Amino acid sequence: MIRTDLALEAHDIYRTSDNTNDSDGICSETEEKDGLCVTRIHVTNENGEKKLQKPIGAYITIEAPDLKYSLEVYEAVCLQIATELKKMLSLAPEDTVFVVGLGNRDITPDALGPQVMSHLMITRHMKLHMSEYLDEGIAGVCAIAPGVLGTTGIETAEIIRGVVERIKPKAIIAIDALASRSLDRISTTVQLSDTGIAPGAGVGNRRDALNRETLGIPVIAIGVPTVVDAATIVSDSMDSVIADLEATDLPKKQKQTLIQKTLSKNIERLMVTPKDIDLVIERAAKTVANGINLALHKDLTFEEIESFVG
Numbered sequence: 001m002i003r004t005d006l007a008l009e010a011h012d013i014y015r016t017s018d019n020t021n022d023s024d025g026i027c028s029e030t031e032e033k034d035g036l037c038v039t040r041i042h043v044t045n046e047n048g049e050k051k052l053q054k055p056i057g058a059y060i061t062i063e064a065p066d067l068k069y070s071l072e073v074y075e076a077v078c079l080q081i082a083t084e085l086k087k088m089l090s091l092a093p094e095d096t097v098f099v100v101g102l103g104n105r106d107i108t109p110d111a112l113g114p115q116v117m118s119h120l121m122i123t124r125h126m127k128l129h130m131s132e133y134l135d136e137g138i139a140g141v142c143a144i145a146p147g148v149l150g151t152t153g154i155e156t157a158e159i160i161r162g163v164v165e166r167i168k169p170k171a172i173i174a175i176d177a178l179a180s181r182s183l184d185r186i187s188t189t190v191q192l193s194d195t196g197i198a199p200g201a202g203v204g205n206r207r208d209a210l211n212r213e214t215l216g217i218p219v220i221a222i223g224v225p226t227v228v229d230a231a232t233i234v235s236d237s238m239d240s241v242i243a244d245l246e247a248t249d250l251p252k253k254q255k256q257t258l259i260q261k262t263l264s265k266n267i268e269r270l271m272v273t274p275k276d277i278d279l280v281i282e283r284a285a286k287t288v289a290n291g292i293n294l295a296l297h298k299d300l301t302f303e304e305i306e307s308f309v310g
Contacts, residue, residue: 007059057195081291119289137299180225
């Protein structure tokens with residue numbers, strides 16, 4: 001089984017296995033600009049839902065191979081995240097947006113959500129008590145990093161549901177680390193969707209879903225791949241080995257022995273992350289946070305937000 005949280009990769013797998021283009025239930029379009037590749041996939045009915053194993057809704061993937069190295073691309077990704085978020089959210093000046101940073105801050109590849117919190121412009125308290133000093137374009141934003149069940153003893157969905165009932169936000173933006181099937185997409189890809197999120201799904205530890213059905217308000221999910229399933233890497237490596245062996249005249253028994261050496265009975269329990277994951281998470285967290293800041297605080301420029309949050 002190939003594990004991925006990215007609708008783009010699920011779409012590629014579906015089209016490869018079926019040897020077909022988009023059909024009933026799936027629509028997609030791709031555009032390239034400013035060094036980015038933006039793919040929009042819409043799952044429109046149960047047929048498409050079954051094919052991609054993704055809930056009905058919109059999935060926007062922003063690919064930026066130079067995100068880790070280029071300040072220009074970093075700014076372009078922030079602006080693109082803001083553009084897509086504005087399309088997904090319909091907010092009045094008095095509305096509150098609740099941002100949730102999912103994940104475990106003590107495990108670096110899973111710390112994207114909590115790290116995003118430190119770069120957000122939090123303003124709900126100011127909107128409540130000193131709104132006369134704020135520009136009209138400043139939204140009311142509050143945020144929480146609820147931790148994980150193993151450290152809190154409380155389901156993440158229970159914590160969020162309690163906060164929602166108390167503060168009554170207009171929408172939720174949930175951030176989480178994702179699993180990809182490609183090492184090249186780690187930290188260079190951002191996915192946004194309007195279908196909510198199931199915390200832990202990417203690493204086989206699915207918790208209660210956070211979506212409109214469970215919380216009663218829109219839930220926009222934003223994620224960045226930080227890990228790849230080791231079994232996927234082995235699968236791709238085996239495909240390459242088999243392709244090479246087919247061009248040789250090695251006996252069949254020797255081919256099977258060579259393939260078996262690449263396997264381990266524990267391989268399915270491993271997730272792989274790059275050695276510079278600390279820097280990866282730092283850049284990804286700042287990118288996602290500033291995309292959200294730009295989307296919600298409409299009167300501020302990219303330079304102004306950079307100066308505020310550092």
